[in-house]
Amino acid sequence: MTIPAPGLDILVIEASGPEDIDLMLYFCDASGKELSVMDGTHDERPETLVRLRQGPGKFFVKVVGARVNTETPYILRARKWDKPAASAEEVRTALARALDHLAGKQEEDGSWPGYEQAGAGLAIQAFLGGKCIQKDYTAKLQAGLDYLRSQFTPASGFADNPAAAAKEGGTFGTTNMYQQAIATLGVIEALVDLDDRSLEPIAEGAVQLILRAQNTDHKLEVLGGPIPADSPHYGSWRYEPDYTDGDMSISAWQILTLRAAVNAGFAVPEEVFTAAAKYVSSMAGADGSFCYDVVQDIGDSCCRAGMGALALQLTGFAKDPLVARAIRYMQASGPVWNLEYPGEGYPFYYWYYGTRAMYLAGGEDWRVWKDYMCRFLIDHQNGNGGWDGAQAEDKESLESYRTALGALMLEFCCGQVPIYMSSVKRGVPGEVRVVFEKSAEVEAPKTVEIIMDASNSMIGKVGKETKIAVARRVLIQTIKGLPDTMNVGFRVYGHRFATDDYDNACRDTELVVPIGPIQKAKLVDVVEKVQTKGRTPLVASVLEAVKDLAKTPNGSIILVTDGIESCKGDIKAIAPAVKASGMELDVNIVGFDIREAAARQELESIARSTDGRYLDARNAGELLAALEQTLKPEFVVFDAAGKDVGRGAVGGDGVKLKEGGYTVRVMLAPQPVELKITAKSGAATILTLKKVGGKWIIE
Numbered sequence: 001m002t003i004p005a006p007g008l009d010i011l012v013i014e015a016s017g018p019e020d021i022d023l024m025l026y027f028c029d030a031s032g033k034e035l036s037v038m039d040g041t042h043d044e045r046p047e048t049l050v051r052l053r054q055g056p057g058k059f060f061v062k063v064v065g066a067r068v069n070t071e072t073p074y075i076l077r078a079r080k081w082d083k084p085a086a087s088a089e090e091v092r093t094a095l096a097r098a099l100d101h102l103a104g105k106q107e108e109d110g111s112w113p114g115y116e117q118a119g120a121g122l123a124i125q126a127f128l129g130g131k132c133i134q135k136d137y138t139a140k141l142q143a144g145l146d147y148l149r150s151q152f153t154p155a156s157g158f159a160d161n162p163a164a165a166a167k168e169g170g171t172f173g174t175t176n177m178y179q180q181a182i183a184t185l186g187v188i189e190a191l192v193d194l195d196d197r198s199l200e201p202i203a204e205g206a207v208q209l210i211l212r213a214q215n216t217d218h219k220l221e222v223l224g225g226p227i228p229a230d231s232p233h234y235g236s237w238r239y240e241p242d243y244t245d246g247d248m249s250i251s252a253w254q255i256l257t258l259r260a261a262v263n264a265g266f267a268v269p270e271e272v273f274t275a276a277a278k279y280v281s282s283m284a285g286a287d288g289s290f291c292y293d294v295v296q297d298i299g300d301s302c303c304r305a306g307m308g309a310l311a312l313q314l315t316g317f318a319k320d321p322l323v324a325r326a327i328r329y330m331q332a333s334g335p336v337w338n339l340e341y342p343g344e345g346y347p348f349y350y351w352y353y354g355t356r357a358m359y360l361a362g363g364e365d366w367r368v369w370k371d372y373m374c375r376f377l378i379d380h381q382n383g384n385g386g387w388d389g390a391q392a393e394d395k396e397s398l399e400s401y402r403t404a405l406g407a408l409m410l411e412f413c414c415g416q417v418p419i420y421m422s423s424v425k426r427g428v429p430g431e432v433r434v435v436f437e438k439s440a441e442v443e444a445p446k447t448v449e450i451i452m453d454a455s456n457s458m459i460g461k462v463g464k465e466t467k468i469a470v471a472r473r474v475l476i477q478t479i480k481g482l483p484d485t486m487n488v489g490f491r492v493y494g495h496r497f498a499t500d501d502y503d504n505a506c507r508d509t510e511l512v513v514p515i516g517p518i519q520k521a522k523l524v525d526v527v528e529k530v531q532t533k534g535r536t537p538l539v540a541s542v543l544e545a546v547k548d549l550a551k552t553p554n555g556s557i558i559l560v561t562d563g564i565e566s567c568k569g570d571i572k573a574i575a576p577a578v579k580a581s582g583m584e585l586d587v588n589i590v591g592f593d594i595r596e597a598a599a600r601q602e603l604e605s606i607a608r609s610t611d612g613r614y615l616d617a618r619n620a621g622e623l624l625a626a627l628e629q630t631l632k633p634e635f636v637v638f639d640a641a642g643k644d645v646g647r648g649a650v651g652g653d654g655v656k657l658k659e660g661g662y663t664v665r666v667m668l669a670p671q672p673v674e675l676k677i678t679a680k681s682g683a684a685t686i687l688t689l690k691k692v693g694g695k696w697i698i699e
Contacts, residue, residue, distance in 0.1 A: 001078055003056050006653045009368045010081035010334070011054040012544045013038075015063045016046035017074040022361060023047045035059075036332045038341055050081075050334030051366050064075045074227030085371040086378050088132075092415045094378045098134045098407040101385030102126060103140045105400045110147030112404075114397035115173045117151060117179040120144045121186030122404035125418065128193045130407065132414035133644030134218035145190055145199070146171055146595070148460075148620040153430075154205045154629070157621020160477070161209070163222040169621075170209030173463070176241050179204065179214060181253035188260045193420050197656060198616075207261045210254050211268065213241035216275050232282065234293065247293035248283050251276060252307040252353070259314040260420035265429075277315035280308055284322050288329030289342070301343040305329040306353025314420060327361050330354050337371065337380050338390035345391030349404045351377075355409045374413040377406055393503035407429055430679035432664060433654035434635045434698065437690035445485040447555035448631065449515055449545045452527070453592075455494030455536045457563050461620055462593050467562055468532050471592065475560070478627045479523045487555075489548055490523055492532040493541045506567035507533035509541040511548055523539060536561070539569025542587060542606070546577050555585055556612070558630045562592045564599045575609035586667075588630040593618055611667075613647060617642070629653060633689075634665045650689055666698055673698050 003011070013603060015023050025047050027036040038049040059339040086094075098189040104122050106110055112119030168175060172183045182204040190570045214222060215233045218586065219225025224244040227234055236246020236256045255276050262268050264447060283291045289299025290308035299305065309326035333342060335354070340347040351373065355474040381387055386403045390394065393402060407417075418493025452475065458468040482488065490513035497504040512526050513519065524546045542557060563569060578585050587610040589603045594616065607614040613634065615626035632649035639645050639662055646655035657679040666689055667672040676697045677685050689698050 001057050001060065001359055003054060005056040007053070007055040008052065008080050010372055011051040012081050013049040013051075013061055013076075013078045014046040015061075015074070015076045017065065018072040019044050021065045024064040024119075025049045026064070027051065028060050028062060030060070032060075038336070044074075050336055050372075052334045052372065053364060056220070079245045081372065083375050083379075086374040086413065088414075090378055091374055091410055092133045094381055095407060095410040095414065095581065096135055096291075097131050097381065097385035097387075098403055098410065099126060099133070099135070099137060102403045102407065103137060103398060105403070106140055106143060109150075109566055110143035110145075112325040114395075114400060117148065117174055117178055118182040119400050119404070120147050121179075121182035121184070122401065122408070124148075124186035125150050125189050126404045126407040126411070128189050129411040129416045130419070131416060132411070141190070145187070145196075148187060149202065149616075150593070151183075152202050152205070153619055153621040154201070154625055155208070155621075156625050157259050158617070159266065160214040164356075166220050166222045167213060170207075172206070175203060177210075177239055177250050178253060181212075181250075181257040184210065185253075185260055185418075186256045188257070188264050188266075189419055192264050200656070201653075203208050203261070203264070204266060207258065207266055207268070209241060210237070210257060211272060213237055214254070214272060215244055215246055216272075219244075219373075224324045226239065233279070235277070236303040245293065246305050246364070248280070248307055248311075249292065250291050251279060252311045254315050255280075256347050256420050260418065263419050263422060273315040277312055277317050280311045280315070281320070281322060284308065286327035290326070302330055302333050302340050303343050303346045303350040303353060303572065305351055308607040309357035310353050310360070313357065313483070316535055318360060323357075323361070327357065327365055330357070331365070335376055337376070338388065340391065346393060347391065348387075348389075348393055348402050351409060352405045355412055359412060359417065360421065364429060367580035370413065373409060381406070392579045416623075426606065429656040429658060430681055430683050430685065431654045431656055432637060432648070432662070432677060432679060432685045432687065434648065434650045434664065434666060434689055436651055437688050439653060446631070446633070447549065447552045449489040449491060449511075449513060449548055449555065449557050451493065451545055451557060451559040451561075452530060452540035453494060453563070453679070454530050454532050454559035454564065455493050455534055455540075455566070456499055456532050457536070458494075458532045460562070465620075467593060468530070468633045471560060472527050472530065474620055474624045474627065475527050476524050477624060478631070479518075479520055479527070482518055482520070482631065486516060486518045487515055487552070488518045488523065489513055489545075490526055490527075491541060491545055491548070492530055493537050495530055495532070499533045499534050506537045507540070508534050509537050509544055512548070513542070515548055515552065536563050537569060538565045538567075539571055539573060540567065542574050543577050546574075546583075546585065548582055549585060550581060554581070555583065556630070557585070557587045558591045558627070559587065560592055560627070561589065562594065562604070571606050572609075574606055579609050586610045586634075588612040590626040590630065591616050633666060633668060635664055638663045664698070666695050671696075675699065 012397050015025050025038040026034050028034050055077045076480050112123055127141045153172035155165040158165035187199050187203045191203055215227040215236050217226040219227050223242040233246040234253045238246050258268050285299030286299040289301050289305040291299050305326040309323045325516050338347050340350045358366045387406050389402050460467050491511045493509040497508045543559045594600050604614040617626045629649045629652050631653045635648050637646045637655045648655045659679050659681050663676050665672050671695050687698050
């Protein structure tokens with residue numbers, strides 16, 4: 001055949017024959033050199049080869065069959081692809097159907113079937129990117145985020161086990177690095193898009209796990225490191241954080257996520273990307289694709305061509321000749337419905353990575369791919385909004401995966417790109433933190449009464465443990481770490497009378513350890529013996545705790561609960577009781593596995609009414625972190641107008657701030673101390689709290 005100048009945007013070649021004979025298509029130049037091969041179809045469909053941005057010249061097509069059948073005609077067609085580009089309305093309609101289908105597949109716990117954490121991460125990204133259809137998926141999006149929150153375990157949850165902290169700290173209930181990267185990517189996208197600052201510590205912890213898992217000379221010994229620079233796996237990632245080999249597929253996901261982290265304002269050392277790019281380059285095959293986990297002559301995969309190109313583009317090597325070669329490789333074997341050939345059977349994976357790599361390549365490469373891919377996805381979408389799977393992606397459990405990837409590709413047709421590819425980066429806020437001068441913390445006496453919820457709902461499970469078991473374990477760990485200078489009391493409710501004994505169950509609150517110098521052994525013994533039984537007389541317990549603290553000039557109540565008042569107590573009675581006591585007293589509440597928004601709001605209102613704090617905890621790690629926060633002195637930041645703009649803990653969490661002037665007030669008794677500061681974007685202001693001449697000062 002002769003293709004006149006300037007060539008064709010899209011060339012389609014089809015060969016069909018007897019159903020019982022497999023055909024192979026070869027596209028060759030005039031000298032007979034094979035430029036493309038297709039041997040992916042093994043059913044009644046025609047063997048189809050698609051070439052994008054086909055240049056002019058003389059070519060011929062060779063068709064090879066496994067055997068000859070002279071009784072049935074063979075048909076060979078070569079044609080210009082003549083379908084119109086998808087209209088904006090067609091794209092919006094298809095995207096809405098895909099997102100509706102995805103929304104309908106969400107499980108009760110907020111996850112999606114199959115790979116739950118990765119499924120949630122992909123779905124979250126898809127919902128966030130669906131802006132061009134102007135449809136509200138907020139409830140589904142938030143449920144997905146709540147699911148990931150519930151699975152997340154910070155490194156602080158393994159305070160007594162450094163090895164476990166290194167491998168499991170920052171994970172989402174699994175140490176699988178595929179799921180880690182995709183879930184983290186979803187959290188980062190949500191953090192940026194929704195400006196939800198509560199996701200920052202989750203994103204930070206998850207990113208740190210990815211950084212620890214990279215195979216470099218900085219890798220921790222407990223994770224199999226350090227990895228020597230001459231290792232063929234240097235700069236890569238593998239299935240688990242402590243694996244010391246690598247592969248292209250997992251490494252590519254980590255690169256996407258880390259680039260998103262940088263664009264979201266998190267610190268990722270540049271050498272991380274340099275090492276990753278070196279690994280990716282080392283896996284390049286002579287054919288323009290990339291190898292999987294062992295260097296070979298050819299990569300032989302459309303999917304990995306897209307992975308390699310995008311990985312190099314995102315690590316800062318967009319002009320590397322390997323990128324252009326990978327782009328040409330994908331154009332020589334353009335998308336064919338439900339086939340990845342050459343490859344290992346991951347067509348959606350190929351199209352996902354190819355779409356992103358072509359977008360960054362830009363120009364005619366992107367224009368042709370976009371026109372073809374958007375029409376391609378729309379034409380093959382099912383009536384329910386999803387897409388059929390084939391080859392390695394035909395499992396029913398991967399339906400949500402295919403739907404999410406399809407939606408994410410359609411969103412490119414609307415001009416929506418993810419944070420890891422966006423030229424608009426998130427502004428990095430400033431931060432103020434307050435720390436104690438060395439040894440000064442022991443001079444800041446604190447009196448607390450801990451109230452433990454032992455109502456029957458605490459028998460419910462978080463992961464594989466009951467909530468009461470988690471609460472016991474974490475409280476014991478917290479108590480053992482408290483300073484010996486503290487005064488501590490311990491109250492329990494819901495532990496003696498069953499729920500059907502209403503009157504007694506609603507009076508069931510007991511001060512089991514009176515307030516006084518901390519008795520760690522006694523407190524531990526009491527906590528170990530607490531059993532769940534009855535109702536939640538929350539208000540009565542807090543009001544009794546106010547009385548317990550009557551002989552102290554100041555103090556804090558720390559309530560750990562998994563539910564709201566169930567004995568008709570009036571939450572509005574708490575603030576007046578605190579005020580009437582004449583004490584500097586706050587009520588801090590840790591909501592453990594609180595899933596209902598109304599319940600969270602009620603608990604928040606109680607804490608807020610006493611200038612206390614409400615903290616969410618969905619697992620053991622978060623519960624430990626929340627308790628540690630409530631046991632530290634609080635500081636409040638006010639803007640120039642006197643508005644409370646954030647709260648932190650001395651020696652704990654800081655407060656993110658926009659540029660400007662603020663007043664930082666540390667809530668010490670009997671007299672708070674404060675200091676005026678100027679916050680700068682991207683900079684941390686660290687204030688030191690110390691005692692001079694018997695008085696607290698901050699500087």
